[in-house]
Amino acid sequence: MRIDADFVAKKLGKNIGNIIIAQRDDEGNIYCENLIGAVVIPLGIAGPLRINGDHINGDYYVPLATTEGALVASVNRGCKVISLSGGVNVSLNRIGTTRGPVFYVNSLKEADKFETWLQTNEKKIAKVIEQTSSHLKFIKLETKNVGNYIYVRLYFNTDQAMGMNMATIATQKFADYVALETKTKCLTIAGNYDIDKKPSWLNFISGRGFQGWGEIIIKEKIINEILKTTSRKIFDVWLAKCMIGSAMSGSMGFNAHFANIIAAFYVATGQDLAHVVEGSMGITSTKVLGNNDLYFSVYLPALMLGMVGGGTKLRTQTEAREIIGVNKIEQLVEVLVGAILAGELSLLASLAEGSLAKVHEKLGR
Structure with missing residues (x-):
């Protein structure tokens, strides 16, 4: 819903002319209240990136x-190394989109009874939930109780969508059905056992959306000539930074900068930017092999993104996905995993070489 942006500009006494005209031709695909325009973020391109995926x-x-500045150049350098090394091997596991309603009961005995009912009636629950959308499939549910509170974690396959809207509507239907059948009160359909848009060990361990793995072996010669460093130096920086440094700081990101690539990719392709939080978690690992080649890998436990819905409809984001040239969500995720590995490799190499500050001085201002 667009409001009178000229009135807003006059009332605030500010010049927002560029905001007003940006994306004015795409209002039908915009989901934003009190709309006055849009902001523009520069778009770069990295590649080619060779993917050997499922x-x-x-x-x-x-x-x-x-x-x-320097981010796209860094990922681009990583892409070059990957392509010269035969490509990054990528594997995925679809965990599903989750929603986490919380219910209230009067005693632990009632809690046990309620959890048993949920497990016993899982097939009926699936049937009720799947009535809400032809694109949604119920996967499973998990429960935990704390005192009088029963936390339920529902898992959904949401097809080509990231699917939080679908999951929310389905969870409301689930809560209504449970209340009708058991008289158990649902306090909220989103009780943080999802867990959505927050760092969480539950998502780190159990996964959310997609789990993604990427790996590659890089020849010592390529590391020397393209990355201007050595396998040993990259390993030493990785150990100090991604492992020990992350542990010392209590980080859930045992990586160099997953969030940088995820945020840039999410903006470009029309994803929900708050899911960068889950995406930033994960592990980069590396090992110097006997011949001084370098094994390098990334693991991302919670990648939430889609090919349809929300910001993916915007024309500029649609064109950006067309640059990639994929048409299935699994394909899009595999490209993202490969790009993340490219970015991780390039940054750790830059740190090992001691060129990070120099590059940012040149490109980042």
């Missing part, structure tokens, strides 16, 4: 929207 095999270009 769902795609080939060379892909990666659109990245960012205001951070």
